Amino acid sequence: MARLNRDTLVALLLLVFCGVMISASLEIEETNYGTMPSSVWPQAVLGVLTVFCLALLGQSIVKAPAPAPEENTKSGGIGRYRNAITVYVLFFLFLLTMPYLGMLIGGVGFVFLSLTLLGEPELKRAPVHLAISIGTIGLMWGIFTFGLGVLLPDGELLQLN
Amino acid sequence: MIETLIHAFSEVFSLGNLALMTIGVTAGLIAGAIPGFTIAMAVVLTLPFTFGLSPVEGLSTMIGVFVGGLSGGLMSGMLTGIPGTPSSIATTFDGFPMARNGKPGLALGLGVWSSFFGGIFSAVLLVTLAPRLAVIGLEFGPWDYFSLVLFALTITASLSGENLVKGMIAGALGLFIATIGEDEVNGVARFSFGIDDLESGFTFLPVLIGLFAFSQLLSDLQDRVRARQPLMDASSADTRIKIEHLKAIRMVLARWTNLLRSSVIGVFTGVLPAAGGSISNILAYDQAKKASKTPEKFGTGTPDGIIAPESANNATAGGALITMMALGIPGDIVTAVMLGALLIHNVQPSPTFISDNSDLAYAIFVAFFLAHFIMIGMQSVTLRLFVLVTRIPMYVLASVILAYCSIGVFALNNITYDIWVLFVFGIVGYVMRQLGFPLAPIILGVVLGHVAELNLSRSLAIDSDLMLFISRPWSLFFLIVSVFSIGFPWFQKARGTKAWTLAYIPVLLAAVSVPLFMMEGFVRPIIGVALLAFSAYLLWRSAASGWKVAPEGDHKVHLE
Numbered sequence: 001m002a003r004l005n006r007d008t009l010v011a012l013l014l015l016v017f018c019g020v021m022i023s024a025s026l027e028i029e030e031t032n033y034g035t036m037p038s039s040v041w042p043q044a045v046l047g048v049l050t051v052f053c054l055a056l057l058g059q060s061i062v063k064a065p066a067p068a069p070e071e072n073t074k075s076g077g078i079g080r081y082r083n084a085i086t087v088y089v090l091f092f093l094f095l096l097t098m099p100y101l102g103m104l105i106g107g108v109g110f111v112f113l114s115l116t117l118l119g120e121p122e123l124k125r126a127p128v129h130l131a132i133s134i135g136t137i138g139l140m141w142g143i144f145t146f147g148l149g150v151l152l153p154d155g156e157l158l159q160l161n
Numbered sequence: 162m163i164e165t166l167i168h169a170f171s172e173v174f175s176l177g178n179l180a181l182m183t184i185g186v187t188a189g190l191i192a193g194a195i196p197g198f199t200i201a202m203a204v205v206l207t208l209p210f211t212f213g214l215s216p217v218e219g220l221s222t223m224i225g226v227f228v229g230g231l232s233g234g235l236m237s238g239m240l241t242g243i244p245g246t247p248s249s250i251a252t253t254f255d256g257f258p259m260a261r262n263g264k265p266g267l268a269l270g271l272g273v274w275s276s277f278f279g280g281i282f283s284a285v286l287l288v289t290l291a292p293r294l295a296v297i298g299l300e301f302g303p304w305d306y307f308s309l310v311l312f313a314l315t316i317t318a319s320l321s322g323e324n325l326v327k328g329m330i331a332g333a334l335g336l337f338i339a340t341i342g343e344d345e346v347n348g349v350a351r352f353s354f355g356i357d358d359l360e361s362g363f364t365f366l367p368v369l370i371g372l373f374a375f376s377q378l379l380s381d382l383q384d385r386v387r388a389r390q391p392l393m394d395a396s397s398a399d400t401r402i403k404i405e406h407l408k409a410i411r412m413v414l415a416r417w418t419n420l421l422r423s424s425v426i427g428v429f430t431g432v433l434p435a436a437g438g439s440i441s442n443i444l445a446y447d448q449a450k451k452a453s454k455t456p457e458k459f460g461t462g463t464p465d466g467i468i469a470p471e472s473a474n475n476a477t478a479g480g481a482l483i484t485m486m487a488l489g490i491p492g493d494i495v496t497a498v499m500l501g502a503l504l505i506h507n508v509q510p511s512p513t514f515i516s517d518n519s520d521l522a523y524a525i526f527v528a529f530f531l532a533h534f535i536m537i538g539m540q541s542v543t544l545r546l547f548v549l550v551t552r553i554p555m556y557v558l559a560s561v562i563l564a565y566c567s568i569g570v571f572a573l574n575n576i577t578y579d580i581w582v583l584f585v586f587g588i589v590g591y592v593m594r595q596l597g598f599p600l601a602p603i604i605l606g607v608v609l610g611h612v613a614e615l616n617l618s619r620s621l622a623i624d625s626d627l628m629l630f631i632s633r634p635w636s637l638f639f640l641i642v643s644v645f646s647i648g649f650p651w652f653q654k655a656r657g658t659k660a661w662t663l664a665y666i667p668v669l670l671a672a673v674s675v676p677l678f679m680m681e682g683f684v685r686p687i688i689g690v691a692l693l694a695f696s697a698y699l700l701w702r703s704a705a706s707g708w709k710v711a712p713e714g715d716h717k718v719h720l721e
Contacts, residue, residue: 010596014330021337021352029349035622038349041614042340049333056326083382083556084591087563091584094567098577107564114560118382119389136561140568148213150572 007060014053022046086117102155107137169523172217173531181214182528185222186535189229190543191550194237194245200230200438201494205374206562208366208502209569216506216521221528223502227495228280228532231438231475232540235272236547240265248438248474251446255459255466262462265402270409271467273540275420278413279472280533282424283431283479287486288526291515294487298512301488303619304629308639310613313490316433316646318602320440325650331598335606336613338363345611346618358578363586365501367570367579368607371586372593372600373494374566378559379591388556404541412464419449419465420472427473431480438474445473475533482529485510486522490609494601497608505573638676645669657710663703670696 025046028039078085094110101109111133119125144150172178185207192203207226211219234249239256252272259268301309314336318328341352342362353359382388413420423445430441449469450459459466481496489510491497503510508518515522570583590600620629630636648665656662670692677689 006596024352024354028351031347031349033347035625036346036618038344038347038351041617042337042351045333045336045340045610049330049337052326052330052333056330059326080383083385083388084379087379087382087559088584088588091563091567091587095577095580095584098580103568103571107568111560111564114563115557118385118556118560119554132557132561137564140565143210144568144572148210148572150213151575152568152571153577 005060005063007056007063011053011057011060015050015057018046018050018053022050083118087114090114090117098153098155100156102158103152104137104141105155105158107141108133111137165519165523166527168520169527172520172524173221173527178218178221179531181218181222182225182532183535183539185225186229186532187539187543187546189226189231190233190236190536190539191229191546192226193230193233193249194543194547195550196237196243196245198245199377200227200234200246200248201498202374202377203230204495204498205370206565206569208498209565209572211502212505212572216503216508217524217528219502219506220499220521220525221532223499224525224528225532225535227478227499228475228529228536229539231280231478232273232276232471232536233543233547234474235276235471236269236540236544237551239268239272246438248442248477249470250439251442251470252467252474254446254470255462255464258460259462259464259467264462266405267408267412268462268467269402269540269544270405271412271464272471273404273537274406274409274413275423275468275471276475277533277537278420279424279427280475280478280536281530282421282472283428283476284526284530284533286428287479287483287529291483291487291522291526294483295512295515298488301512301635302633303616303623304633305635305639306616307613307620308630308636308643309488309490310609310616312639312643312646313609314602314605315643316649317605318599319646319649324597325647327596327598328602331593331600332602332606335603335608336610338368338603338607339610340614345615363582363607364573364579365504365607366498366573367582368586369494369498369501369604370566370570371583372590372604372607375563375583375587376590376594376600378562379587380594381555382559388559389554391552391554402544413468416465416468419452419468422448422452423469423473424476427476428480428483430473431477431482432484433480438477441473441477442470445469479529482525486514486525488512489514489612491605494604497604500608634676634679637679638673641672641676642669645672660708660710663708663710664700667696667699667703670699 022043025039025042028037028042030037030039090110090113094106097109098106112129115129115132116126119129141152144152173182188207189200189203192198193200203226204223207223211222214222230246231248234245235252235256236245238244238249238253239260242253242257244250244253256268256272259265259271314332315329318332319325339362341359343350343360350360426445426448427438427441430444431438446459446466446469449465450456453459453463453465455463478495481491481493482499485491485496485500489500489512491500500510508514508521566583567580570579571577573579593600593603630640645665652662652665674689674692674696677685677692680686
């Protein structure tokens, strides 16, 4: 069986997404005021989106699948996205722990861990990374808190505000 | 007008504002010089700092970054051969050879002064044309506005990548994202799925920063080895270069036809929604080469090859500001961010913006002028800073900027929900980039979605007759150009090889003459006659040559 074209898969997923959203759009409350019901515009947009997704599906089926780039096979699937996944996981943890750690400690932690995991994995670099993270986040925190008067979340651990 | 201008001068020339603009221009020059750091990214990252500033200060700073970014790209392009931004790709064709031939000071001088003159030319047009275009904009009814948004989206989709369908999907997705949350017209919650936060929808800026900046940084980090290396090898770049200002000014002014033509190309490209400096610099270079008596010298370090792209890309900025300020339609991602900045300060750009907020509008004009003078002054200083910054590895810069993004986004509304929005759209943007979807249409879709829905609703409230979209001249005009903009990728692909492409422009001209005939007055129908005559001439010329096709430019046109 021929390899499933990536665009075909994307088009199918988008069509499912359109289906779910069209179904959700049927639940939009109908008001007895206003000329244009609230569901008309989203349904029109979703209709257009569905047509384009069908066009992408047709295009991907008609067009011969391009040979996979060499680097893909060399770097081996998900390995290519290691840095991106690492950052997303760290950012997710940063957000999750924000009510407890706050922006200052959480930000320093996020930058330090990002630098350590993305950079050269050497112990001697850890102090440099720590200095960068404290320096940069401290500076930005200071500018926003004292310069721009923004009350950044301080967290339960270090209540400054 | 003079009074307003004097008031604008006094506001822009205040010490605090001058300092902010200088910082903005410097930051723009450095960001523009770093490959991988687009001007849009620099402007996006500047925005959070402007929340606490007055509208004049905030927008002046962002204009400083914009102008600086457009001129910063030439530094790395000329000294290392790697253009800092897509807006300075064509500058590298002749700038780098000239610098390698022992004239780096002259090359930089030509680039800097061409940027300056191109920018000043567009600033003059901005001041004179924007109010007039706004007057035309006042003629627009909701039907016309809706069609204008449609045109902005179709042209963005058609110019933003190889795959038109993906561009269209991205635009439609942007429109859909804008529908999430409470409906502006009836106040009904849509697609909130019982989540309270979703009922308020998405604030535009976290979405934009997530889609654009967050995903861009993650893409820059993808190559693990390169992410650990310094941004670029600029060690060979001599920071003690003396920019030859006087010689460069003389040379640029001596080639005034090239300067003028390229600046006009730049302004026109900027006025078009979605077309930015990345397109205008290549178009201007192509035209300069065609018009030159010595086209064979292009690519070897000829001054005309530097003057054309650099004057064009700075002139584009003025053009983009004309559309944004006069019609409230952003020309590109940078002006979309500026539009967002105006919204933060409760200013809604529309045809009445210049008359209702004349102080702010004229302050933007003055700031745009002034930014070019500051850019000249700061170029030598940033040359040294640029070499220092390029020593930093991407992973350090990206990690710090990501944290900064979260602080900046939080500062917008003081709610953590906005950082979650940033995170989610960071993932969406990254996945879309990986799958080959252009991001410019989705961003414009998000920005223009509300405008489109509001105007559709208004038009139906006034009259339910859908034929008004075709019978109203401006609406018809925008619908016609939308159709042709959809066909543009096929035209571009087949140009020089297929005979039908010879009829594409004449048919477009003939088609747009129809709404012009429908307009009132004498001038527009006369323009319609002129367009029709020109269309007939082009068709006659092609028929006379037996519909023979000849290859034209060898540079493809697409967005950043």
